[in-house]
Amino acid sequence: MRSRFVRLIFGIAAIFTLSPRPSVGQIEATTAYEPMYTTDGHPDLQGVWQVLNTAVWDLEDHGASLGVPAGYGVVEGGAIPYQPWALERKEENFENRAALDPENKCYLPGVPRITYMPHPFRIIQQADKVSIAYEYLRAVRYIYMNGNPHPPGPIEWWMGDSRARWEGHSLVVDVVHFNDQTWFDRTGNFHSSALHVVERYTLTGPDHMLYEATIEDPEVFTRPWKISMPLYRRQETNSELLEYQCHAYLLEQEWDNPDSSFFQQN
Amino acid sequence: MFLQPWLREIRNMKKQTLELLGIFGLLLVAVPVAAHHSFAAEFDINQPIELRGKLTSVEFVNPHGWLYIDVENEDGTVTNWAIEAGGANQLLRRGLRETDFPPGLEVIVNGFLARSGEPVANGREVRTVDGRNFFLGTE
Amino acid sequence: MCQLNCRVGAVALTVMIWVLVLGPRAAVGQAFWEDAEKLPMAPTWLVEKAKLPPYSPPMTPEGVPDLQGVWGGPGGDGLSYLEDHDFVDVTTPAQETFVSDPPDGKVPYTPWALARRNEILAGLGRGWAGESPERLYSSPAAYCLSFMPRFAFSELEIVQQSGFVIMLGEEGYRVIPTDGRSPISEDVKFWYGNSRGRWEGDSLVVEVSSLNGLGWLDSTGIYFTENTRMTERWRLVDPDTIDYEITIEDDTVYTSPWKMNFARRRPGTGPDTRRTRMPSAVALDAPSLDDPYAEEIWEDACYEGNREGPAALRAFGYDWFRGVTPPE
Numbered sequence: 072m073r074s075r076f077v078r079l080i081f082g083i084a085a086i087f088t089l090s091p092r093p094s095v096g097q098i099e100a101t102t103a104y105e106p107m108y109t110t111d112g113h114p115d116l117q118g119v120w121q122v123l124n125t126a127v128w129d130l131e132d133h134g135a136s137l138g139v140p141a142g143y144g145v146v147e148g149g150a151i152p153y154q155p156w157a158l159e160r161k162e163e164n165f166e167n168r169a170a171l172d173p174e175n176k177c178y179l180p181g182v183p184r185i186t187y188m189p190h191p192f193r194i195i196q197q198a199d200k201v202s203i204a205y206e207y208l209r210a211v212r213y214i215y216m217n218g219n220p221h222p223p224g225p226i227e228w229w230m231g232d233s234r235a236r237w238e239g240h241s242l243v244v245d246v247v248h249f250n251d252q253t254w255f256d257r258t259g260n261f262h263s264s265a266l267h268v269v270e271r272y273t274l275t276g277p278d279h280m281l282y283e284a285t286i287e288d289p290e291v292f293t294r295p296w297k298i299s300m301p302l303y304r305r306q307e308t309n310s311e312l313l314e315y316q317c318h319a320y321l322l323e324q325e326w327d328n329p330d331s332s333f334f335q336q337n
Numbered sequence: 338m339f340l341q342p343w344l345r346e347i348r349n350m351k352k353q354t355l356e357l358l359g360i361f362g363l364l365l366v367a368v369p370v371a372a373h374h375s376f377a378a379e380f381d382i383n384q385p386i387e388l389r390g391k392l393t394s395v396e397f398v399n400p401h402g403w404l405y406i407d408v409e410n411e412d413g414t415v416t417n418w419a420i421e422a423g424g425a426n427q428l429l430r431r432g433l434r435e436t437d438f439p440p441g442l443e444v445i446v447n448g449f450l451a452r453s454g455e456p457v458a459n460g461r462e463v464r465t466v467d468g469r470n471f472f473l474g475t476e
Numbered sequence: 477m478c479q480l481n482c483r484v485g486a487v488a489l490t491v492m493i494w495v496l497v498l499g500p501r502a503a504v505g506q507a508f509w510e511d512a513e514k515l516p517m518a519p520t521w522l523v524e525k526a527k528l529p530p531y532s533p534p535m536t537p538e539g540v541p542d543l544q545g546v547w548g549g550p551g552g553d554g555l556s557y558l559e560d561h562d563f564v565d566v567t568t569p570a571q572e573t574f575v576s577d578p579p580d581g582k583v584p585y586t587p588w589a590l591a592r593r594n595e596i597l598a599g600l601g602r603g604w605a606g607e608s609p610e611r612l613y614s615s616p617a618a619y620c621l622s623f624m625p626r627f628a629f630s631e632l633e634i635v636q637q638s639g640f641v642i643m644l645g646e647e648g649y650r651v652i653p654t655d656g657r658s659p660i661s662e663d664v665k666f667w668y669g670n671s672r673g674r675w676e677g678d679s680l681v682v683e684v685s686s687l688n689g690l691g692w693l694d695s696t697g698i699y700f701t702e703n704t705r706m707t708e709r710w711r712l713v714d715p716d717t718i719d720y721e722i723t724i725e726d727d728t729v730y731t732s733p734w735k736m737n738f739a740r741r742r743p744g745t746g747p748d749t750r751r752t753r754m755p756s757a758v759a760l761d762a763p764s765l766d767d768p769y770a771e772e773i774w775e776d777a778c779y780e781g782n783r784e785g786p787a788a789l790r791a792f793g794y795d796w797f798r799g800v801t802p803p804e
Binding site for chain 3: 375376377378379381382383398399400401425426429430451452453461
Binding site: 117177178179193195197199202204209211213215217219222228229230232252309311312313314316318319322323326327334335 | 621635653666772780
């Protein structure tokens, strides 16, 4: 009887120590929420969504500085698992971020960064594809679900090639064919053209979605790693994607600047 | 007597065109991507040029891709020319990839010289040395 | 004896193959045109449209016309040069005017505004007759900027949802509310403006306000201003054809509202306007007939790939177009 009691204590202790606990800033995936369905019989993810965090500044825990808010990281496990050479390169990126961050040239931000830019986006579902229309740069991703596999590579695109399938209530998006030009955030977290991202979009309530992205890049990281964050449905009755044509404003600003470094060919 | 097989070819071409219209209709009625006409500002259609050289690299981007070729000058020096070519998507959709164009391949370019005086030209026609269209790939 | 005939025939055959088989898919980035018959646009469409029998479009479950699907642009040389013109050079073939009203096919600029338009035309630096030695502006589209109404003239897919009409294209998208909500304040200006749609009989009517006046209607400097309002009408006239009409209204630069009009066809339908194109560096023989990716839109990333373009134009002395401000 005593050993049974001991086993019970150990069992309870095991449950407490071994079950995954969400870090602050993340929420749990739950299949308890039964979403509305489209006429195609899939969860209806449609509407205007936006993140409410500081991931765009820094995917890891970070403090505040002038113009930069503090925030908890969105990386599961805490740190991005760089290879040693890549960690040095990340630090160089950080030191030179004003010159090197592709966002400062208004280039397409890549995936997953486009998701957590501080602008809303709209999800549109059809039989052959899911389209995500972003206010930022008026970018649009066509995520095909028409049975076509990724076209054969090598192909290098800023936003990669996206193909999706449904897994239970989750839209699972597989993205490959990236170039090496984008960063994950404003501190210089970067990748190579071997990047492979798997996103998951899962409704957790009528106005909340869980967004997860697994990042795999054997040339830069020691193992795959994952970020997750809530998406919030914009509540305003007149919610609308307006416009942010960053590159147009930048060209106009730099055009008359004789000291501009923007027009130097690299 | 010569014309009959020729006319038959044309009829067959028309049939094939109609088939192509069906499959490629998506592309047929479209205005080309970025028909932006900075071409005329950057290149001079009154200054045609022919260049022959060895490929050093290709860049598949939109709105127009680039080939870079080493051209030997009369005095024996070599100048690397930038040739503006078709946009990436048309090449990618035909199954071509940057890796299909290895450095060292010899090409002949007919095009128009850039107004800037730089070694840049717009590639009107790009052929391999044996006369095949460069963008059909090296097969 | 065959030698001359055969060679002429072979050359003719080659040209015919180029002309018939190759098409817009071959010529991206820069199309080269030959001096051939005028490409059709508004006048031809008006005649064709007048002969069409009445047509009742299919309806969506919400009881509005079903305009869904992929629709082409105007074809031909598109928005290269908006008014009627003969062959200019290999970049600019002969094409009819887009303008369906006024009947003379010309944009009804006021005298002051026409002088500004002519200044821009003379400053394009394209080697055209009548140009001044000064370079003024290049078309905003040359910098890979996307804006209205140019985006609405491109090939796009219409998707209809309750309360919205969505237009998906290669260079962007529009989400047009049809639920009666008000537009944003007119003082707010956008490249795409702010669109509001409604159904009037068989037509989708879209009012576009809040335009910033920084885009051009074509590549030769037919400009509008931040006072301009545009009204589109989209109407199915047969199962495969949308009649697209846009009214441009701005009494600060035009003497009256005026219209452009052309037919939009589903892919694979309508007349073939490729005929006068010559091949470019991406000339090809017949590609595979069963491309499973034919209906997919692949990444454009024009601005990202055009890096040297703005630098070159700036080095030539072109100024950045900041709009035309009419006098009070």
